[in-house]
Amino acid sequence: MSDAEQTRQKIITIAADEIHQHGFQATSLSTILSRCGISKGALYYHFTNKLELGYAVFEENFIPLLLATWQPALSQDDPIEGLCDFFTSMSDSMVCSEAVCGCPLNNLCEEMANVDEGFRLRILSMQQKLNALIVDAFTKVKGDLRPELAFGQVAYFIVATFHGSTSLSKTSRNKELFQQVIAELCHYIRALKK
Amino acid sequence: MSDAEQTRQKIITIAADEIHQHGFQATSLSTILSRCGISKGALYYHFTNKLELGYAVFEENFIPLLLATWQPALSQDDPIEGLCDFFTSMSDSMVCSEAVCGCPLNNLCEEMANVDEGFRLRILSMQQKLNALIVDAFTKVKGDLRPELAFGQVAYFIVATFHGSTSLSKTSRNKELFQQVIAELCHYIRALKK
DNA sequence: ATGATAACCAACCGATCGGTTTGTTGCAAG
DNA sequence: CTTGCAACAAACCGATCGGTTGGTTATCAT
Known part of the structure; x- marks a missing residue:
């Protein structure tokens, strides 16, 4: 990797951490x-402005991170x-420091969706x-699931609840509360089966 | 109402709108x-600094607004x-402009919980x-609900999902998506009954 | 050896931020 | 009539923001 690319990656990595935190x-x-x-x-040699740096962080750091986080769970035989x-x-x-920062996708959604x-x-x-990942995973085992389900709707519901629970854990700083909501979410998810 | 109190209320009302938007x-x-x-x-005659103004907005505008929003729904005979x-x-x-701004409580939680x-x-x-409001409402009709339920856990789950769905609607700018997640949430809530 | 270019540094810019200071007005009590 | 305080106005402050500018260094082909 060239010096330039190394510097660029370093900027993106550190910027991703700062954006995730603040x-x-x-x-x-x-x-x-x-x-x-x-x-x-x-x-400013590598990025034209702050916004372009933000886009690069999202596409080159957050997106691969999110996919790498969700993919393994969904590609199980039993999603x-x-x-x-x-x-x-x-x-x-989850340790306390992670709970405070939340999910990068949800954070940026809350902060930037109506700004830029x-x-x-x-x-x-x-x-x-x-959402498509979840729908695909459910479709593969749709024989095991309740027939009346609208997979897209259910997938968005799951993600919404997950994001909402990370939001809750930011104020409580208490992972037990997060665990409770997750436990209830798992009840819901398991009830999708026949 | 005195001139001073009138000015103070005007500041709080407008500040609440600005904080809700941005x-x-x-x-x-x-x-x-x-x-x-x-x-x-x-x-600065009425508030010592920006933070105290923010606290006043939260306590004197957001909290009463939130309570007035949730209370009627929960004090029905059938919560x-x-x-x-x-x-x-x-x-x-929901019109588009509302969808963009989200819930004031969730917004401040996302932005300020790990800042101040x-x-x-x-x-x-x-x-x-x-949460206590919801638990109280459920307790009053607990005879109609499934016996194994942990009301506190369920209440947090409902609020988390609601907040997560407002988050989703910020990016989509499409109330149909919001409606879908809400529809799924209602399925879940109605399934709490025996 | 030299010119070109990639990669970077240090200093600076205007704008805006939250906050302070000083001064002014209107009313009300003595 | 004047004194005093509540309720502001206007100008200013240092700090910080994102962004620009002009130069510097290292590398490398010619």
Whole structure:
């Protein structure tokens, strides 16, 4: 990897961490620069402005991260149990510092969807991709599921509840509350089976 | 009402609208001042700083608004149907401009819970109050509900899903998606009955 | 050896932020 | 009639923001 590409990756990685912690608007370029150990000229050599840096972080860091997080759970032979195990292990292993930051997708959705159209469309695209993943997984085992279910609707419901539960855990700082909502979500998911 | 109290109320009302639209941190005092038609000296006569203004907005505007929104649904004879009617009529009557702004409680939770402890504790208190309202309503008709239910857990689940669905509608700008998730939430809620 | 280019640095810019200071007005009590 | 305080207005402050500019260094083909 060339020096330039190395610097670019470093910027994106650190910017992703800052955005995850403080949101996009509250993230200061100065902080990124000092953490990277580079100057502002270096950053603006690689990115035309802050917004383009944000888009790059979303596409090159957040999206692959989200897909890598959800994919394994959904490609199990039994995606129902795969999802429940995924949610449960996440709520069990969650430490306080993670609970505070929340899901990067949900964070950006809350913050930027009604602020910048570029962000909104990228977030929307990712939400649809995630939803399609869940629908595909359910379709593969649709013989085991209740026949009247609308998979798209159910998939959005699951993601909405998951995001809402991460939101709740931000104020409580208590993973037991998160675990409770996740437990209830797993009840719901398992009840999708015949 | 005295002139001073009138000015104070005007500031809070307009600040509440700005915070609801743009979040707390992105809300500019200058904008509030010009919308109110007052000077900065006037604002700082009534509030010691921006944070205290934010607290006042939360306690004197958002909290009463939220309680007035949820209370009627929960004090029905049948809180299950009350909640479903509440959610459904909200998703039906929602216009695009409302969908973009989301729920004030959820917005502040996402933005401020890990930024300011004063906000976090106030939000947490409100979440607990809302949860208690739901638990109380369910307890009154517990004879009609499935016996194995943990009401607190169920209540948090409902609120989490509702907040997650408002989050989803921010990106889609399409109330049909919101309606779908709400419809699935109503399925879940009605299934709480025996 | 030299010119070109990629990759970067340091200093600076205007704008805006939350917050402070000083001054002014209207009314009400003495 | 004047004194005093409540209720503001207007100007200003330092800090920080995203962004720009002009130069510097290292590499590499010619």
